Amino acid sequence: MGNVIELEGVVKQYDSAGAPALGPLSLTVAEGEAVAITGPSGSGKSTLLNLVAGLDKPGEGRVSVGGLRIDGLGEKALARFRRERIGMVFQFFNLLDDLTVVDNILLPAQLAGSARGRAMERAAELMEVLGIAKHGRAYPGRLSGGERQRVAVARALINRPALLLADEPTGALDTASGNEVRQLLVDLHRSGQTVVLVTHDLALAESCAERTVQLVDGNIAVDRRNAEVVR
Amino acid sequence: MSVFRGNSTAGPRIRLGRVGRRRVQTIVMTLSVLMAVASAVVAGALMVSASAPFDAAFAQQHGAQLTAQIDESATGADRIAATGHLPQVTASSGPYQTAQIDPPGPGGLDMQQSQTVVGRSAPTGGVDDIVLRSGRWATAPGEIVLSTDANSVGPDTTLGGTLKISPAADSPTLTIVGLASSITDSADGWVVPAEITALRAPGTPATAQMLYRFSTATTTAELNADRDAVAAALPAGAIVGAQSYLDVKLAADENTALFVPVMTAFGVLGLLMSVIIIASVVSGAVGAQIRRIGILKAIGLTPGQVVRAYLAQALVPSAVGAVVGVVLGNLLAMPLMGDAGQMYGGGSPGVPWWIDLAVPGAALGVVALAALVPALRAGRLRTIEALAVGRAPRSGRGQWAQRLAARLPLPRAVTLGLASPFARPVRSAALLAAVLFGTTAATFAIGLTSSASAVTTAREPGQSIPVSVFLASPGDPGSPASKSGGGAADPAKTLAVIQSQPGTADAIGQSQGVVTVAGGTGAIRVRLYQGHSSVEAFALISGRWFNGPGEVVVPTHFLDTTGHKVGDSITLVDQGVQVPARIVGEDFDPGNAGLVINTDMATLAAAQPTLHPDFYDVTLKPGTSVAGYVNGLRAALQSTSAHVDATQAGHLNPTVVAFDAMAVLLTLMLVSVAGLGVLNSVVLDTRERVHDLGVCKAIGMTPGQTVTQVLTSVAGAGLVGGAVGVPVGLALHDFVIPLVMRAAGSGTPAQVQNVYGVVELVLLAVGGVSIAVCGALLPAGWAAKARTATALRTE
Structure with a gap:
């Protein structure tokens, strides 16, 4: 299997006078792999995720996702990249409150110009699998945290991305909802989905990911299989 | 506002750095107040320059009211x-x-x-x-x-x-x-x-x-009653003439009487625009900073300090606009006021100091009131609620619109934009108000300027006459008349020479005289025509131009003063001879205090059988060179006392030109401020939606789709604002112009009232969308370029 993510000598510096927020850092993630990025606050986790998602650009180094080098792409190409190759799940869901659940899920497909009928079939399939089919016409504000995160996952998967990026997906959830989402990620990984998970929660990392990369001060401090991490 | 300074005695103080950071809003507030104050200073100065010198001299000289x-x-x-x-x-x-x-x-x-x-x-x-x-x-x-x-x-x-x-x-x-x-x-x-x-x-x-x-004796009605009381104390018909000081004052105010209401309208429009924009800016700032307000209050800011901070946010740029507006108003008023100053033997009287203080003071007072309501709202916000409230709209707002829009067979970026105004109804209402008011103001201002221009044309109907022939040289010592010892050229022979001259289309003889109207107001100037005078006809308000002897056309003020109406018969008294005449038309002629009678020269033939023109106005056949014609006619009339002049056709009164230029300038400023008002609303709206836009970008919305979404979110307001604003502007124009004309002592001729063309109206209606889209382009670009990661962190 090839690599979905390839980072080579990546450096990101926000303050020219200060130390880099990230790197120099090199990292690869193989297709079908589930990797958890952990580390304390300010360690560079979100910066790394933003670089992989094409939301930010490195000062130095190369970032390739799914064989496409994205660090030199323009905004339009990056937008296409995001909607075609990756799906994103955020800590605070980032659903649009004035769209119904199904319209939220459909949005990336519609922005990509997919036919509504085909997109609807895919959305229905995802809602069924994720257990939110009965909420299709509801608005996000009326759902529980766990349900909202499931909607966010469905939205992330609507365009069948090669890579799912999850930024603290259980950070805003209670224990029960957190467990639901954890199980969902495990199931997704088992189905073959490549997942990169950013989290503070070591238990989540251990249960969802087969590999954990720990960042400290923008550099990789630990990169090991979870079997090795768990004492 | 992010940094506290202060000590135990002064208490915490809010830094006003926010003013500088909100550049668009600051510029919009400054410009709108600037425009309002400049217009109001000009209007106030004109009002004073028109009335004060006359009133002061009238009081000092114990002027006669009758x-x-x-x-x-x-x-x-x-x-x-x-x-x-x-x-x-x-x-x-x-x-x-x-x-x-x-x-x-x-x-x-x-x-x-x-x-x-x-x-x-x-x-x-x-x-x-x-x-x-x-x-x-x-x-x-x-x-x-x-x-x-x-x-x-x-x-x-x-x-x-x-x-x-x-x-x-x-x-x-x-x-x-x-x-x-x-x-x-x-x-x-x-x-x-x-x-x-x-x-x-x-x-x-x-x-x-x-x-x-x-x-x-402050009104015409009161003076008429006074005159009647005097007349009643005398034998019937003993008063052969009477002149009201109000007529003299009206003649003195001839120009400014028209300018003042127009400039006042611009001032009021500018002030209304300022109120809408400033209320929108401050309420938008409060709406966007609820969490910030909550945090500041949580760490000890008092409600009073919050109110003062937001008031200052509006007052600081407004004060700058007011000061610059006063300077601009003084500069603009100078050429117009010079007219009034010269009338009473002095130079330009200058803008009175109290106007320079009162106008900006009043404007800042209005601004403070407009900002006070949202500022008080910020001050009253409960800390716990403010901390809990984010920018995202509460569930329920605009969902129906999104549901409907999602079903439209249009690109998703378009349907998202079309439905988004319903998610923030107050902000959308402010945007709609800005477009509607901007379109109304633009329509009204353009109409006002066109009407003012039409007035200047209508009051000088002989503007197109290229050549005049005077029967006597105007005092030129070297003229044939002087050399021959005086005497005017023979009118009939002169006319024959003019008519035989190649290139002549027509020649209209003119003379002037003074008559009284039986039972009327005393001596009244009469303008006498010979020939096809309709070429030089004044704009008609009602009735028609005279067709022959015995018919007269008079201005509105004549009808008001004498109590006559079109169709009435009157008796002119000339050289003691009574001449019957019928009023066939009401014309627009504010000169001579609106007391001029226009008629055929033959009307007064019974009183003055030898009456003849003093000069001929000559119209030329198309293609005739004016210079060549004048030279030829001068040669043909060389042996007579007649004097041939090329008129300054198209030459306008410099005061009127200055006024027209100012009206155009103020219209442009008003339209610009309207556009900036829309820009301000869209900036606020875009800022409030930056997080949602970040989400859309994170899931694959391209910059082009982002721009499309922002633009379509204002297009609806632009369409509605344009569609409603144009008829409202038209109605306002149709309401105000007759009032302005009435204030100047005249009715309204059609060419002053009906100044809008179809193309102009369509452009104005489209202007609503254009204003909205142009105003939205800049923030749409910002939204498209905004870093997605930053936008996602925005609460």
Whole structure:
């Protein structure tokens, strides 16, 4: 299997006078792999995720996702990249409150110009699998945290991305909802989905990911299989 | 506002750095206040310059509110004097005996303009104190003091010069010993009382002048009632003429009477625009900073400090706009005020200091009130609620719109944009109000400027006449008339030469005179035409232009003053001869206080059989060179006294040009501010939606789709605002213009009222969308370029 993510000598510096927020850092993630990025606050986790998602650009180094080098792409190409190759799940869901659940899920497909009928079939399939089919016409504000995160996952998967990026997906959830989402990620990984998970929660990392990369001060401090991490 | 400074005694203080950071809003607030203050300063200055000098001089000179010409032979001096003791009369002067003289014009030409000379032994007399400008008062027969306003009297009106009292060769002459003026223009000259009898033409009735001030005389109706009271104390028909000081004042205010309401309208529009924009800016700032307010209050900021901070956010840029507006207003007012200043013998009076203080003070007061409501809302916000509230709309707002829009067969970015205004109804209402008001203001302002321009054209209908031929040279010592010892060219022969000249299309003869209207207001100027005068017809308000002798066309003020209407018959009195005439039209002619009668020269033939034109206005066939024509006609008329002039066709009064330029400038400013108001609303809206836009970008929305979404989110408001704003602007124009014209003492001619073309209206309607889209382009670009990661972190 090839690599979905390839980072080579990546450096990101926000303050020219200060130390880099990230790197120099090199990292690869193989297709079908589930990797958890952990580390304390300010360690560079979100910066790394933003670089992989094409939301930010490195000062130095190369970032390739799914064989496409994205660090030199323009905004339009990056937008296409995001909607075609990756799906994103955020800590605070980032659903649009004035769209119904199904319209939220459909949005990336519609922005990509997919036919509504085909997109609807895919959305229905995802809602069924994720257990939110009965909420299709509801608005996000009326759902529980766990349900909202499931909607966010469905939205992330609507365009069948090669890579799912999850930024603290259980950070805003209670224990029960957190467990639901954890199980969902495990199931997704088992189905073959490549997942990169950013989290503070070591238990989540251990249960969802087969590999954990720990960042400290923008550099990789630990990169090991979870079997090795768990004492 | 993010940094606290202060100590235990002063308490915490909010930094005003936010003003600088909100550049668009700061610029919009500054410009809108600037425009409002500049317009209001000009309007206020014009109002004062129009009224103050006249009012001050009128009070100082004890001006006569009513100047009555009374038939002395039928009444007797004692009975005339007794009218000065009527209950409503507070002061009077007279009776002074009067005479009409007919001094010859240049080259001995009979000007056919009789002048009123009053016999007064002294310039003062309790009412209408005459101000001696130079020389001395007449103390002996043979001396005359000329009015400085009577500039058409005689060829030589310099001090020490002489004046013949008629064109007759053996006419007595008077020596000009002084030049003086009356604030109410009560006479063309003054002589000692003993001189009057000698000046009266044989057979003319003896008349006397009586000057009155009344207890109530501020309106035409009150003055008419006062005049009726005087008339009732005299034999019927004894008052042969009466002049109201309001008419004199109206003539003095001829230009400014039209300008003031227009400039006031611009000032009011600008101020309304400022109120809408500033209320929108401050409420938008409060709405966008609820969490910030919550945090600041949580760490000790008092409600009063919050209110003061937001008030300052509006007042600081507004104060800058007000100061610059005062400076601009003063600069703009100068060319217009010069007119008024010269009228009373001084230079430009300048903008009064109290206007420079009152206008910006009032504007800042209005701004403070507009900002106070949202500022109070910020001050009253409960800390716990403010901390809990984010920017995202509460569930329920606009969901139905999104549900419907999602079903439309349009690109998703478009449907998202179309539905988004419903998620923030207050912000969308502010945007709609900005577009609607901007379109209304633009429509109204453009109409106002067009109407003002139409007024300047309508009041000078002879503008297109390229050539004039005067029957006597205007005082040129080298002219044939002077060389030959005087005399005017023969009218009939001159006309024949003009008509035979190649290139001549038509020649319209003109002359002027003075008549009285039986039962009317005294001496009234009459403009007499010979030929196809419709070429020079004034704009008609009602009725039609005269078709022949016996028909007259008069201005609105004439009808108001005399109580007549179009279709009425009146009697003109000329040289003591009564001439019947019928009013066939009401024209727009605010000159001469709106008291000019236009008629065919033959109308007065019974009174003046030898009446002839003083000059001919000549129209040319298409393609004729004016210069070549003038040279040819000069050669053909070389042996006569006639003087050929190329007129300054198209030449406009510099004051009017300055006013037009200012109106265009203010219209552009108003439209610009309207566009900036929309920009401000869209900026606020985009700022509030930056997180949602970040989400959309994170899931794959391209920059182009982001721009499309932002633009379509304002397009609806632009369409509705344009569609509603244009008819509202039209209605406002149709309502205001007649009021403006009425304030200037006239009705409204069609060409002043109907100034909008179809293309113009369509462009204005499309302008609503254009204003909205142009206003949204900049924030749409910002939204498209905004870093997605940053936007996602925005709460």
